[in-house]
Amino acid sequence: MKEILIIAKRELRGYFSSPVAFVFIVIFLLLSGFFTFMMANFFERGEANLQSFFMWHPWLYLFLVPAVGMRMWSDERRLGTIELLLTMPVTPWQAIVGKFLASWLIIGLALLLTFPLVITVNYLGNPDNGVIFASYIGSLLMAGAYLAISAMTSAMTRNQVVSFIVSVVLSLFLILAGWPPVTNLLVSWAQPWLVDGIAAFSVMTHFDSIQKGVLDSRDLLYFLSVMGFSLFTTSVIIRAHRAG
Amino acid sequence: MIKVRNLKKHFGPKVAVNGVSFTIERGEVLGFLGPNGAGKSTTMRMITGFIPPSEGEIKIGEFDMLKNPIAAKRLIGYLPENAPSYADMSVHGFLSFAAELRGLSGDANKRAVARAIEMCFLEPVLHQSIETLSKGYRHRTCFAQSIIHDPAVLILDEPTDGLDPNQKHEMRTLIRRMGEKKAIIFSTHILEEVEAVCSRAVIIDRGQIVANGTPRELKMRSDQAGAVTLRLLDGSAAAVKSKIDQISAVARSIVLSESPVAVRAFPRQKESGDEVSRALGEMASKERWKVQELRIEEGRLDEVFRGITLPDNKKEETKK
Numbered sequence A: 001m002k003e004i005l006i007i008a009k010r011e012l013r014g015y016f017s018s019p020v021a022f023v024f025i026v027i028f029l030l031l032s033g034f035f036t037f038m039m040a041n042f043f044e045r046g047e048a049n050l051q052s053f054f055m056w057h058p059w060l061y062l063f064l065v066p067a068v069g070m071r072m073w074s075d076e077r078r079l080g081t082i083e084l085l086l087t088m089p090v091t092p093w094q095a096i097v098g099k100f101l102a103s104w105l106i107i108g109l110a111l112l113l114t115f116p117l118v119i120t121v122n123y124l125g126n127p128d129n130g131v132i133f134a135s136y137i138g139s140l141l142m143a144g145a146y147l148a149i150s151a152m153t154s155a156m157t158r159n160q161v162v163s164f165i166v167s168v169v170l171s172l173f174l175i176l177a178g179w180p181p182v183t184n185l186l187v188s189w190a191q192p193w194l195v196d197g198i199a200a201f202s203v204m205t206h207f208d209s210i211q212k213g214v215l216d217s218r219d220l221l222y223f224l225s226v227m228g229f230s231l232f233t234t235s236v237i238i239r240a241h242r243a244g
Numbered sequence B: 001m002i003k004v005r006n007l008k009k010h011f012g013p014k015v016a017v018n019g020v021s022f023t024i025e026r027g028e029v030l031g032f033l034g035p036n037g038a039g040k041s042t043t044m045r046m047i048t049g050f051i052p053p054s055e056g057e058i059k060i061g062e063f064d065m066l067k068n069p070i071a072a073k074r075l076i077g078y079l080p081e082n083a084p085s086y087a088d089m090s091v092h093g094f095l096s097f098a099a100e101l102r103g104l105s106g107d108a109n110k111r112a113v114a115r116a117i118e119m120c121f122l123e124p125v126l127h128q129s130i131e132t133l134s135k136g137y138r139h140r141t142c143f144a145q146s147i148i149h150d151p152a153v154l155i156l157d158e159p160t161d162g163l164d165p166n167q168k169h170e171m172r173t174l175i176r177r178m179g180e181k182k183a184i185i186f187s188t189h190i191l192e193e194v195e196a197v198c199s200r201a202v203i204i205d206r207g208q209i210v211a212n213g214t215p216r217e218l219k220m221r222s223d224q225a226g227a228v229t230l231r232l233l234d235g236s237a238a239a240v241k242s243k244i245d246q247i248s249a250v251a252r253s254i255v256l257s258e259s260p261v262a263v264r265a266f267p268r269q270k271e272s273g274d275e276v277s278r279a280l281g282e283m284a285s286k287e288r289w290k291v292q293e294l295r296i297e298e299g300r301l302d303e304v305f306r307g308i309t310l311p312d313n314k315k316e317e318t319k320k
């Protein structure tokens, strides 16, 4: 446990000594502001909720999260520091979790900095703060799932660009599998149970249901298993890479 | 302290290390020699637990690297090839991070970092970011990381690579001094380093140990080892040679130069260089030769290295 924290701390310091963390947070805030107010017409809707804010998150994360995660392991491999890290008395799993948590914390921080929206909407009307809280949790979990996928793709290659692209494509698949325009298309030629089955693999399905305000254990389980599976695959890839 | 048995590693069909075994105790410094691609770094990576061996056993102290990697890794300090380090950290931050991972916190951490900084002469760059350091300083920073917890076992992959002559000297002195209490393996392409630092040397070629002994023993394998060279200020080479050939302990002799006369006599056994030298000395005083130099050749490590690791056809070429 101590090792995880030491590694996470180093990683965080790395993020803040390079512009990555700063750029991510600023861009996230700018883009989410732009989409919420310009595209979704937050004020004109006249509704006291943050749906117009959260509805963009799957798409924002699609590009921003892989940008944070792409260097997680590819840099270690490119610079050879993985050889230092894994000959220290730490298990690969501690290193994987430590690095993952640090990046997740950055995304969490960006999310936390959107608190003025919560204040605004409470000032303007009478929102259901339980729903807002659940949505924040859902958003954080979704970011974690994307990030774990990025961790996995960054372990596959020492090239950050490849890592970024593969991770975007995988995440895009997780979105599209449950995105209404796609599922509506599928319904016209596939059995409904099959469409639902595919949609169950989508972040959209689970994020939508959390946004309704219920933290259902099935949705939590979904996000946690995407993270667990991806991080486990990361450890398999790292082990395979070391074995040559 | 380090026990390696029948270590093998294949990368696909390629065999990088093929059955390496050796043991090192505390107080020994083992030099790893071998041509590029011989498998030195791969062997070290297996000993430090970075890559798993395809076959074989590794024991560090009482711990098996494969069954109990964390306990085994605690005993090791490792300087990987090319000395990688986190470019975005400062030297101090990096060393403090390494010490923390080694389980040193608070005061112990500060003390360990200060000690490593002093031993590796890093004061001038302490708060500089690693990416702005010169190659030699980057190398020293990574080396400092390897000794930060005063490990019982040190594995150093080309520790003097990229250092200036003064720092090379410091590094050798440091390794020799630390070698009194630790078990050290280091690889190098600089053969004088082996003679200066190692208590034992191993030559690896194509994944196998092809020679193992003290630097002295290895040098004795040289063709020239034990030969006695005699240089005179005057006289005729042919006459001197024919006299020398009559000494019973001399197998053969060759003329190195006609004038001034220089003749090299090869003993029947390499160990009997002393005997030949004594006989030559007596002969010189009896014949009233004006001796400029009388010397027993120790043999040269580079010659032995070449003789062992070059394919046979290349050997002929270098002799010519």
Ligand SMILES: Nc1ncnc2c1ncn2[C@@H]1O[C@H](COP(=O)(O)OP(=O)(O)OP(=O)(O)O)[C@@H](O)[C@H]1O
Pocket: A244, B011, B014, B015, B016, B034, B035, B036, B037, B038, B039, B040, B041, B042, B043, B081
């Ligand atoms: N990850 C890998 N995948 C495939 N082959 C590898 C891998 N690592 C090393 N090799 C091969 O194993 C052989 C031994 O390499 P190694 O790095 O151990 O050599 P070395 O003795 O350290 O050489 P040098 O003196 O150049 O550092 C080489 O032929 C190398 O190409």
Ligand SMILES: [Mg+2]
Pocket: B040, B041, B042, B081, B157
């Ligand atoms: Mg090497």
